[in-house]
Structure formats: C-alpha cells, structure tokens
Amino acid sequence: MARSVSNRAKALNTAVAGTLGFLMFFPILWIIVLSFKTEEDAIRAPLEVLFNSGWTLESFFTVQERSDYFKHFSNSVIISLGSTFLGLLIAVPAAWAMAFVPAKHTKNVLMWMLSTKMLPPVGVLVPIYLIFRDYGLLDTRIGLVFVLMMMNLPIIIWMLYTYFKEIPGEILEAARMDGASLREEILYVLTPMAxxxxxxxxxxxxxxxxxxxxxxxxxxxxxxxxxxxxxxxxSSPEGLFYAKLSAASIMAIAPILIMGWFSQKQLVRGLTFGAVK
Amino acid sequence: MISPSVILLLGWMIIPLSLTIYFSFLRYNLITPTGNPFVGWENYYWFLTDPSFKAAMINTLVMVGGILLITVIGGIGFALLLDRPMWGQGIIRIMVIAPFFVMPTVSALVWKNMFMNPVNGIFGRIATGLGFEPIDFMGQIPLLSIVLIVSWMWLPFATLILFTAMQSLDQEQLEAAEMDGAGWTSRFIFIVLPHLARAITVVILIQTIFLLSIFAEILVTTNGGPGTASTNLTYLIYVSSLLQFDVGMGSAGGVIAIILANIVAIFLMRMIGKNLDA
Structure with a gap:
C-alpha cells in the first residue's frame, strides 16, 4: 500500500460500508429470521419477533407437506443442471474451434451469437408457447431444459471462448515439440487448463x-x-403466511446464494460479455 | 465444430421470429376461431392506438429510467466506498452483492409482504409507530414500488461491475493529482468518472436490455394494476397473448418490443465488438 491510512479513517469506512451493506442484506436476513418463527409470531412487531418469541422449524415441514417443496426443488435442479450441461456439450466444440482455429468470420459469428441474447423473450413468447402447446411440451421439464439452454447458450459460448483464448499458444507448441500427439495435447495439456x-x-x-x-x-x-x-x-393470498413464505423462500434461494458468493468474478465476465475487465 | 451451435441458434432465432412477424399480420384469436385471415397492419394499428399501449410505454420508460438512475448512482457510491481501505471488506461486499442471487419471485414477494404491506410490513409499522398513515405501496404507488424492488435486485450488479472497473484505476495517478492539490471532487470528476465512463455505459446498456423484460416482479406483486398503472410493455404483451388469447395482437406487440430492444442492443454490440480484438 502506497500510503498509510489512519485507523480512524479505516474505522469510519468500515462503519459506513458495514451499515449500508447490512441494509442491503437485511431483507434476506429478515426472511431467515421469520422462517424460524410460528405464523402468529411472524406478523408481530419486528422487535418482538426478534427478542420476544420462540424459534421453531415448523414452517419448513409445513411447506414440504402442504406444497411438496422437494418436487419443485428437483424440477429446478433438473432444469438448471440439464440446460447448463446440454449447453456446455454444444458450446465447448464451438468455443474451442473459435478460440484455437479462428477463421476470418469468427468474430462476426461470435457477435451474431451474442446478438441472439439481446432478443427480448416476450418477442417470441407467442410462437414458442404455441409450438410447445402443439407438441405437448407445455409443463414438461424437457421443454424448459431446451428453452433455457437456448437462452444461455450465447453466454456459455462467449465465456468459454474468452477462457480458452487465455490459454497461451506457446504451451501447445512446447507440447508439440516434446512430441505430444493431438490426442495427448488435448487430454493432458489443454483440458487441465480449460x-x-x-x-x-x-x-x-x-x-x-x-x-x-x-x-x-x-x-x-x-x-x-x-x-x-x-x-x-x-403471491396471494398465501403470501400472508409470512413464516411459510419465508421458509419456502429461504429454501429456494439458499443453494444459489452460496454458489453466487463463489462466482462474483465470473459474473462480471459472463454478464458484460467481456466489455468490462 | 461450430455448426451445431450455429444451427441451433439460427433455428432458435429465425423460426420463432418469423412466426411472430407472420402472426402479427393475422387476425388470430385462440378462443374465437376465425380462420386466421390476413389483416395487414390492423393488429399494429389496434395495438399502437390502444390507450394501454401508451400507458405501458410510459411505465416501461419510467421503470427502466428510474431503476437505471438508482442503480447507477448507488452503484458508483458503493463502488467508491468499497474501494476504500476497511476491515471485513470481503464480508461487506458479499452482503451488498447477495440480492442479485435472489430469484425475482422471491424478492418481489418478500418486499411486497414483509416490507410494503401497510398493516404487517416493516415500513407500515414504522410509519404507524411515528404517527403517520401507512402507505399502501401496491395500491397507491405501484410503479414506484416495483422500481424500488427491482433496484434492490440490480444495485448489486451495478456495484459489482463498477467496483471491478475501479480496481483497474491507476492509484499513482490519483496520488499525483492529490499532490498537485486536486480536491476530492475534482479528482472524482476528472479522474475517477472518466475512468468509469465505459463501465457505466456497459451497466446502462446491459441493464436496459434486462429491464425491458421485467415480468415476474409485476406478475406476483400488482398484476400490472391497479388498472394499467404498473403494466410495462412485456406485461401488456403477456396479457394480450396468454390471457386474452389474442395471438395476432400479442405478436404485433412482440415485434415492437424486439425493435425497441434492438435499438439498445446495437449500441451494446458496438461496445462489445470494439473490445473483442484485444
């Protein structure tokens, strides 16, 4: 650090940023608290909720019994994992080819792929809905896997492309000089780096x-x-059951919150398409 | 090896897109079978002259504009703040960024019920506690409520991007300016802001593309109402195509939405394209 910072300035920064950060995080914190309360306690005044009521796991069980949380959870898992890995399967060869064997039109192809992501979903809602209706894909997981894969395919290709691009070509040459075959090159040099x-x-x-x-x-x-x-x-009128809504919400966002914390950096890369580094 | 992706994306783009355009010229309603005659620009005419279209356009602009204003200014503030030396920066950053990972339906419902409900919500309780009449957020100020909810979800995004951009700022340049007697304001205006300009533009463009498609937040809070007070273009198209089963009208709206999004997309694509050679 080039210049020293007084502890007082540091404490002040910490206090201000900490307070604002806490306010941003508060809604999430609050549903965590409410999810461990009974319905009667959850709608009491905030201070009473915090200091003057017991804690219980009841809401979590009710949510599962009443509305079969695990069915929806497994749908979410299947749809998000399915669309991601299917997308990966199609995107890896494309990104690989564009990064390592660039052709004259590679840049244009890439730009065009990104541009499909700019299409507002509502613009194609009607035809997709009708196609899904006619082919019996409405309310099926396979249909959603496909749609979400198509939605995210440009981002997957784009991110893979930028990552592959960062693998230095010299390493491949060095491997070739040492007599590695193409198969070995891909298996032992490129794959670990990718x-x-x-x-x-x-x-x-x-x-x-x-x-x-x-x-x-x-x-x-x-x-x-x-x-x-x-x-x-x-949304209504069950939303008035604060404890159950909180428990359901926490169970819906917890896995992604945890994953999100690990992926802050990738988020910038993936969502700005490399325009900010 | 690129061909599978190209073929899929091409199909994904061309088939629905041409169907949307095709439907937009038909009188096509799912409940009243009329044989779907070709009607030319009729759907566009009715869609564009419908008073709810004007309302939806204004709402869309207010929503996108309001959210951009809050998130960009707030994002710059947070980015500057987080860039300063402090203890526990990692934890604070995580707290600020967390809302971005909350799914839209959860954020909207939590804000609507736990905070904005006039009786049991925290805002309502604070207002009552201070002796004011609590505001019925979804009834009286539905548009502003949605702007606030969505801003909460996107402020982390702006913060994250701008914070990343801040880190590539040359600290020595700042110090040199400080030595030369530049105050905080002039350093901010002449060094920090120009450095962030590019990132700010990217935040604005990308958010606009996503914000034009706000849907779930409206669906679970106000349903576009009262009346059309919080209906945006996306929601209006949803209403006419999936609730009123008017395929022709919905498609005409879809084409308009695509054109609007493309205006933004052109600028965004240019910025991405410039950076691609690097």
Missing part, C-alpha cells in the same frame, strides 16, 4: 437458469414448475 474456466461457466449458468422467471412462469403449470413458479404461487 477446466477452471469451464467450472466458472457452469456455475454462472446454473445461477442464471435457476433464477430465470419468464419462461419458467409462462411455460409451466403444476408438473414441471420449478422453484420460481412455486414461490409465485404464494
């Missing part, structure tokens, strides 16, 4: 697919509804 980038890509796309709330709400009813739609069913 895995961290692929892991970040997977992480970010699971998050995006998990939280996607346009197609999941419009294309599902009961069977294939993931957690986004499950929570939406609390």
């Amino acid at each position: 895995i961290p980038g692929m892991a970040s890509t997977v992480l970010l796309n699971i998050i995006l697919a998990w939280n996607e709330a346009f197609w999941t709400l419009n294309l599902t009813a009961a069977k294939a509804a993931p957690l986004t739609a499950f929570i939406a069913s609390y």
